[in-house]
Amino acid sequence: MSAQHRTAAPRTSGSLARSRPRYGEFAVKVVLLLAALVSVLTTVGIVVALLEPTIEFFSEVGLGEFFGSTTWGPLFNPPAFGVWPIIVATLEITLIAIVVAVPLGLASAIYLSEYATPRVRKVLKPVLEVLAGVPTVVFGFFALTFVTPLLQDVFPFLGLDGKNALSAGLLVGVMIIPIVASLSEDSMAAVPNGLREGSYALGASKMITSVRVVVPAAFSGIVAAIILAVSRAAGETMIVAIAGGFKSVFTLNPANEMATMAAFIAQAGSGDASVGSTAYKTIFAVGSLLFVMTFAMNYLSARMVQKYREVYD
Amino acid sequence: GGDAKPTSEGTSAAAAPGESQGAALSGEVKTDGSSTVAPLTQAASELFGEEQPQVKVPVGSSGTGGGFEKFCNGETDISNASRPIKDEEKAACEAKGIKFAELTVATDALTVVVSKENDWATCLTTDQLKKMWEPAAEGKVKTWKDVDPKFPAEELKLYGPGTDSGTFDYFTDEINGEEGASRKDYSPSENDNDIVTGVSGAKGGLGYFGFTYFEENADKLKAIEIDSGSGCVAPSVEAAQGGKYTPLARPLFVYPSAAAVKRPEVAAFLDYYVANIGTIAKDAKFIPLNPEQEAKLKSDLESLKSQG
Amino acid sequence: MAILSTPRSAVQLASKGRPLREHLFRIALLASLAIAIAFLAMLIVYVVEEGWPRLDSTLWENQPSIRRPETAGIQSGILGTLWIIGLTALMALPTGILAAIYLEEYADKTKWYNRLIELNISNLAAVPSIVYGILGLGMIARWMQFGFTVMTGALTVSLLVLPIVIISAREAIRAVPPSIREGSLALGATQWQTIYRQVLPASVPGIATGSILALSRAIGEAAPFLMLGAATLVRFNPEGVWSTFTVLPLQIYSFIARPQEEFAVLAAAAIVILLAILLLMNSVAIWLRNRYQKRW
Amino acid sequence: MSDVRNPLPTGTAVPRNPMPTSGTAVPRNPMPTSGTAEIGVSVPNVSVRGPEVPRTIEALDPVFTVSGLSVFYGDYEAVRGVDMTIGNREITAMIGPSGCGKSTVLRCFNRMNDLIPGARAAGKILYHDEDLYGDHVDPIEVRRRIGMVFQKPNPFPKSIYDNIAYGPKVNGVKGKMDDIVEEALTKAALWDEVKDKIKQNALSLSGGQQQRLCIARAIAVKPDVILMDEPCSALDPIATTKIEDLMQELTRDYTIVIVTHNMQQAARVSDRTAFFTAEVDADGVRHGRLVEFDETSRIFTNPSDKRTEDYITGRFG
Amino acid sequence: MSDVRNPLPTGTAVPRNPMPTSGTAVPRNPMPTSGTAEIGVSVPNVSVRGPEVPRTIEALDPVFTVSGLSVFYGDYEAVRGVDMTIGNREITAMIGPSGCGKSTVLRCFNRMNDLIPGARAAGKILYHDEDLYGDHVDPIEVRRRIGMVFQKPNPFPKSIYDNIAYGPKVNGVKGKMDDIVEEALTKAALWDEVKDKIKQNALSLSGGQQQRLCIARAIAVKPDVILMDEPCSALDPIATTKIEDLMQELTRDYTIVIVTHNMQQAARVSDRTAFFTAEVDADGVRHGRLVEFDETSRIFTNPSDKRTEDYITGRFG
Numbered sequence A: 001m002s003a004q005h006r007t008a009a010p011r012t013s014g015s016l017a018r019s020r021p022r023y024g025e026f027a028v029k030v031v032l033l034l035a036a037l038v039s040v041l042t043t044v045g046i047v048v049a050l051l052e053p054t055i056e057f058f059s060e061v062g063l064g065e066f067f068g069s070t071t072w073g074p075l076f077n078p079p080a081f082g083v084w085p086i087i088v089a090t091l092e093i094t095l096i097a098i099v100v101a102v103p104l105g106l107a108s109a110i111y112l113s114e115y116a117t118p119r120v121r122k123v124l125k126p127v128l129e130v131l132a133g134v135p136t137v138v139f140g141f142f143a144l145t146f147v148t149p150l151l152q153d154v155f156p157f158l159g160l161d162g163k164n165a166l167s168a169g170l171l172v173g174v175m176i177i178p179i180v181a182s183l184s185e186d187s188m189a190a191v192p193n194g195l196r197e198g199s200y201a202l203g204a205s206k207m208i209t210s211v212r213v214v215v216p217a218a219f220s221g222i223v224a225a226i227i228l229a230v231s232r233a234a235g236e237t238m239i240v241a242i243a244g245g246f247k248s249v250f251t252l253n254p255a256n257e258m259a260t261m262a263a264f265i266a267q268a269g270s271g272d273a274s275v276g277s278t279a280y281k282t283i284f285a286v287g288s289l290l291f292v293m294t295f296a297m298n299y300l301s302a303r304m305v306q307k308y309r310e311v312y313d
Numbered sequence B: 001g002g003d004a005k006p007t008s009e010g011t012s013a014a015a016a017p018g019e020s021q022g023a024a025l026s027g028e029v030k031t032d033g034s035s036t037v038a039p040l041t042q043a044a045s046e047l048f049g050e051e052q053p054q055v056k057v058p059v060g061s062s063g064t065g066g067g068f069e070k071f072c073n074g075e076t077d078i079s080n081a082s083r084p085i086k087d088e089e090k091a092a093c094e095a096k097g098i099k100f101a102e103l104t105v106a107t108d109a110l111t112v113v114v115s116k117e118n119d120w121a122t123c124l125t126t127d128q129l130k131k132m133w134e135p136a137a138e139g140k141v142k143t144w145k146d147v148d149p150k151f152p153a154e155e156l157k158l159y160g161p162g163t164d165s166g167t168f169d170y171f172t173d174e175i176n177g178e179e180g181a182s183r184k185d186y187s188p189s190e191n192d193n194d195i196v197t198g199v200s201g202a203k204g205g206l207g208y209f210g211f212t213y214f215e216e217n218a219d220k221l222k223a224i225e226i227d228s229g230s231g232c233v234a235p236s237v238e239a240a241q242g243g244k245y246t247p248l249a250r251p252l253f254v255y256p257s258a259a260a261v262k263r264p265e266v267a268a269f270l271d272y273y274v275a276n277i278g279t280i281a282k283d284a285k286f287i288p289l290n291p292e293q294e295a296k297l298k299s300d301l302e303s304l305k306s307q308g
Numbered sequence C: 001m002a003i004l005s006t007p008r009s010a011v012q013l014a015s016k017g018r019p020l021r022e023h024l025f026r027i028a029l030l031a032s033l034a035i036a037i038a039f040l041a042m043l044i045v046y047v048v049e050e051g052w053p054r055l056d057s058t059l060w061e062n063q064p065s066i067r068r069p070e071t072a073g074i075q076s077g078i079l080g081t082l083w084i085i086g087l088t089a090l091m092a093l094p095t096g097i098l099a100a101i102y103l104e105e106y107a108d109k110t111k112w113y114n115r116l117i118e119l120n121i122s123n124l125a126a127v128p129s130i131v132y133g134i135l136g137l138g139m140i141a142r143w144m145q146f147g148f149t150v151m152t153g154a155l156t157v158s159l160l161v162l163p164i165v166i167i168s169a170r171e172a173i174r175a176v177p178p179s180i181r182e183g184s185l186a187l188g189a190t191q192w193q194t195i196y197r198q199v200l201p202a203s204v205p206g207i208a209t210g211s212i213l214a215l216s217r218a219i220g221e222a223a224p225f226l227m228l229g230a231a232t233l234v235r236f237n238p239e240g241v242w243s244t245f246t247v248l249p250l251q252i253y254s255f256i257a258r259p260q261e262e263f264a265v266l267a268a269a270a271i272v273i274l275l276a277i278l279l280l281m282n283s284v285a286i287w288l289r290n291r292y293q294k295r296w
Numbered sequence D, E: 001m002s003d004v005r006n007p008l009p010t011g012t013a014v015p016r017n018p019m020p021t022s023g024t025a026v027p028r029n030p031m032p033t034s035g036t037a038e039i040g041v042s043v044p045n046v047s048v049r050g051p052e053v054p055r056t057i058e059a060l061d062p063v064f065t066v067s068g069l070s071v072f073y074g075d076y077e078a079v080r081g082v083d084m085t086i087g088n089r090e091i092t093a094m095i096g097p098s099g100c101g102k103s104t105v106l107r108c109f110n111r112m113n114d115l116i117p118g119a120r121a122a123g124k125i126l127y128h129d130e131d132l133y134g135d136h137v138d139p140i141e142v143r144r145r146i147g148m149v150f151q152k153p154n155p156f157p158k159s160i161y162d163n164i165a166y167g168p169k170v171n172g173v174k175g176k177m178d179d180i181v182e183e184a185l186t187k188a189a190l191w192d193e194v195k196d197k198i199k200q201n202a203l204s205l206s207g208g209q210q211q212r213l214c215i216a217r218a219i220a221v222k223p224d225v226i227l228m229d230e231p232c233s234a235l236d237p238i239a240t241t242k243i244e245d246l247m248q249e250l251t252r253d254y255t256i257v258i259v260t261h262n263m264q265q266a267a268r269v270s271d272r273t274a275f276f277t278a279e280v281d282a283d284g285v286r287h288g289r290l291v292e293f294d295e296t297s298r299i300f301t302n303p304s305d306k307r308t309e310d311y312i313t314g315r316f317g
């Protein structure tokens, strides 16, 4: 039987050569690469769709006015192209959202990662996933018809407008809680158990271990989660369009109505501006700005994650 | 519907090309444009659907400008508009060889509303409105007192349609003298319900929108009479129809493309629209045309159909 | 010496009043989670209560109507949403999974183009959906001349969820232990045989779960359709990929803007339907996850 | 074909053969220290077994007294019926094949197993006559007094200084932290190597240094006992030697319990050795059992149990 | 305090001391098989070392001939300058401390290292006179001929049957699959245990059974050589014994190379042993080196290198 075996594997030179051609393997790899390239194509598509009108816009309006003035109203007569009011509104709503989402999301993440039993986690994580899936129109509807009236009743001194940055920001915050919570939880779960054991073995309590060992060790992952959440908040459209309003004034008071960049795009993009007009091109200029902002934030986040991977690998 | 080519030319009728009312037609009549006019075309579409269930009439509401953009790109058959087509838009249509007609299908009475709690204003002159709304008022006219010393110093909170709407264009044109010229620090909204909520919730609130919205919310709001030099006139069906509610009574339009009208389903839809315009306007809660306007509508459509 | 410093009294190992602080912290954490969940609960209760009068069969049997808001339905929206989801599943899922396989199993991370693809995907995951709307309008509807059809909508949403699908599929593939791959390769299997016959079957539950969650994001999107100018008032169901269509979130958005009170109720009822579809998909995801969870 | 296995070509295979050692003087295990071969004697050489006490497994001054300890993970009884005592300022080694429950038992000594959901200990562990699992006992306080060093060095991703200062800080120790850090590092024989880079990230240290840092970290909270679970298995021979030397040094002040896979290590460093193995009961379930517990010299030269002998002579494991 | 370490109390500590073994007849390593102690002889007992060939490291009928093999992970040279031959139908063991490159070398034999990005082998490995890294060589074909069994049993999460059938299937083997499965399981001494539950999920088997399943899976593709990387380290003693018996059995038909941490195992099962260690070069970089390669009996009784001796006598590791 062993002799048979030998003949089954002859020692002739070239016996290790490919016994049958495998073009399929190569074809598969090409197909897979093409699939991966779709995403690159998407980015190219976005850039192409944005670039030409944006360039035309800046040749008509000029960077100076766009970034140098604080009056916004591309669809008014005379038009005004100072982009700061909508940037400020975007940042303000994002800030409110972050103020809501970071403590709640982070605390939820610590709870899920460090305190919850597997059983509890198995129930709570899907609930957070549902929250993450709630359509943004629904959040907008809820903010406009429930949260704003409630806030107006409970805190009349705030002088909330019917549409306001506060409710919109609050609900954007609720929308991004699951992002902060689940990504932070992932990075806390990635903290080697050895670190926790090391801390407990020194007589540290669970709270101290969570706060002083786990959170710092997962820090860059947490920051990456927050950055992703920030870019989702900054780009959120429906909630701010429904509950935040379109008023393009330069204001910091969150009780006021204000238009964010995304809200402006939604409003102008589905509206009156006629093709080729400067007002129309403004949509693309603002879109480009939003794209560049999220790109920059995401690049930052990718770097953070990179750094965090290095610590344990 | 299910053709391979998604352009309007492709959606030809599968049924007999006859225009007789009885023959079952099919196909799609694409409409888009003004969100103000949309309910009118939607009502027409609903009623027409009972007659010709195989003809589909989707109604978009991209706004008057958005509608013309698609219309002049050959992407829709009929465009709804709450203001007449602009010169640039005409040029865009011409460039694509798209011919069209302007059909006036109903009348709207832009209604200026204030809160029920407002006990000082029942009638405003167009000048007073201008004083409130002109670009120069931005940041300066903050209370009612700034408009007229007789009014109390109640904070003036302004609400209106978004800058992208035909309603805004019309109002700014008529009141401020130039289309789009407006103070920017008012609360604009695509959703007229927001104006209802906003104005009814603020003692010093003021806003404007289509007559329908006022009628639906007459319990919450108070309509202001308008004085354009010949005395105060309250918005009403009769005043608008009779041409007395100036300058805020405005016509609403649909723009069918000449090429599309060649298609039997489009022609049938328009025929139906025009023939039943009274019912449609009532269903959509607009002010119906007066008899002269109705006659003009019919002849306008006929001349479009007989065009080239 | 150590012994001397630690008296052997019975109280030496007793706690030092630490538990209270520990308890408060724990309660604070739980409260945070509870707030998030309470929002969800409040939201659901609110829309169910608001939409209750209209939660009957007319809601999905009828088409939207301007003339009779009290009996208007949302059939075209439900079916439009299902069409979009179906097509998105057909396009985004295979592409996303294949791309994930490429990145996890083939891509040499030291090559600049692979790193670029990775960075690009994580970046796309953060791009606002309204920007995808601009892409869909400019590139798909206009440049590719697909018009304002189901196809355009589905393609746009597919591109939007593609990065999410890729990221979650990669995670599922990564969760398959390398020992399974090594085991297969050591038997003389080719790389694709290994992937197709070992890695993919083992990661199907994870991929399915991630895909469902990605699709539930697609269900709720309204902003890209707003940008695309999808028709809001559509009284017929889509019949094919080149059909005119509308989706539920967009219908809801337009109902909110109607003056009649009946439309607010209708909007709430439509939201209940949308949430029901969402919950259904999430339940499937959870079921899949629990049913096929691998223990290696 | 059931037994074509090779017999063991090791010198230890002969039962009851006292083991000769080559090397320097033995401070802890008074065993024969001949530089030359002194083998071939088949009778136990009693004289080299140190203080000729009866074969008691009781330490004279016990820190832990374990009786009838069984440990469960959920329904699974991982370890069954362990009795042993850990003597004060001695090094006790726990050896045995993989999965026999060494770590499980070790982790009962500072209630680390409390952290594993479903883990539960039955039986009794007295710590200085106090029930370690008593109701009034705070596991956090237990862990402060009974330190632990793990298999893989697990420094916190912080500076060397912060690693050491962490324990005293969380335990509310006032006092000059710099001194505490220096003292702990000095005791752990690491001070000279790191004193110039005390603020540097601990992860930049070598594996052996990291492990000594972990020992220093444990020392810094002034524990009574240090538990070590295979502290050298991730280290190279040179680092291992350093840690072993350190253990000898530390046992002046501390009681040490060490789990090791490496019999030679147990033989080198410990005073007493516990040999565990896993046995299959009537139901086919494997439980860890303590087979033999005795002075290290006796375990390695004159085990009383056949299984111990088989294990240390390499017949299995 | 630098050298208070205990000397080793093991019998193997005396250099050049031929090791007596107790047990049954030895088919593979012809070593003294005295049931009684035959120790105290300080001169190598040449007569018991089997065929008295010169101390060549060349196998007579080589399957692999390795010369000047260095393996790089990126820029890091993990293993440097290895020369060895693997004899046909012999069991060759590779031992050495952790990180010395045993796995790295083993994985070169079936080009498993190709799969690690940046891994690269320099030098030459001939497989039956054919360059294993030659241009025409298809690594997939190589792996079909040279099977591998891993440290942790890694059955596919499928049925037992599918686990075995997988290899033949992907290699396009036609023929009655049921017979192939039965034959492979029988050879791996697993058939009797699983024949009634062949469709059951392989993950439901015990660790030892899983490992035998992995061996059966490797056998099913009819390889020439089987590489095993610490195949028993995750197993209990009983399962280990079974696998070792199985290896003896398999070596009738197959050439086996095994990496093990366990010296006793190497001594028990192998014909030849390669001892690796990691050495630090002038730049402070650690490289794995092959220190000594010889017949197993000689390595364990009469190593020619001090480092080998130190290692097998437990002086480090």
Ligand SMILES: Nc1ncnc2c1ncn2[C@@H]1O[C@H](COP(=O)(O)OP(=O)(O)OP(=O)(O)O)[C@@H](O)[C@H]1O
Pocket (backbone or CB within 6 Å): D073, D076, D078, D096, D097, D098, D099, D100, D101, D102, D103, D104, D105, D116, D261, D288
């Ligand atoms: N967290 C756990 N849950 C369930 N079973 C466990 C757990 N930890 C260990 N076990 C089981 O308990 C038994 C004893 O494990 P333990 O880790 O104590 O062994 P060990 O002697 O330390 O082994 P090793 O030498 O491999 O570290 C094993 O069968 C193991 O599988």
Ligand SMILES: Nc1ncnc2c1ncn2[C@@H]1O[C@H](COP(=O)(O)OP(=O)(O)OP(=O)(O)O)[C@@H](O)[C@H]1O
Pocket (backbone or CB within 6 Å): E073, E076, E078, E096, E097, E098, E099, E100, E101, E102, E103, E104, E105, E116, E261, E288
């Ligand atoms: N994929 C890899 N990339 C970089 N370095 C590696 C890789 N795999 C192993 N090494 C390094 O190569 C050296 C040899 O590793 P190898 O795994 O071959 O050792 P080993 O002798 O098998 O050790 P062990 O007994 O712990 O399994 C080690 O220093 C290891 O860190």
Ligand SMILES: [Mg+2]
Pocket (backbone or CB within 6 Å): D102, D103, D104, D229
């Ligand atoms: Mg252990």
Ligand SMILES: [Mg+2]
Pocket (backbone or CB within 6 Å): E102, E103, E104, E229
């Ligand atoms: Mg290895």
Ligand SMILES: O=P([O-])([O-])[O-]
Pocket (backbone or CB within 6 Å): A272, B033, B034, B035, B036, B037, B062, B063, B064, B065, B081, B082, B161, B164, B165, B166, B167, B168
């Ligand atoms: O939608 P509009 O009628 O306001 O353009």
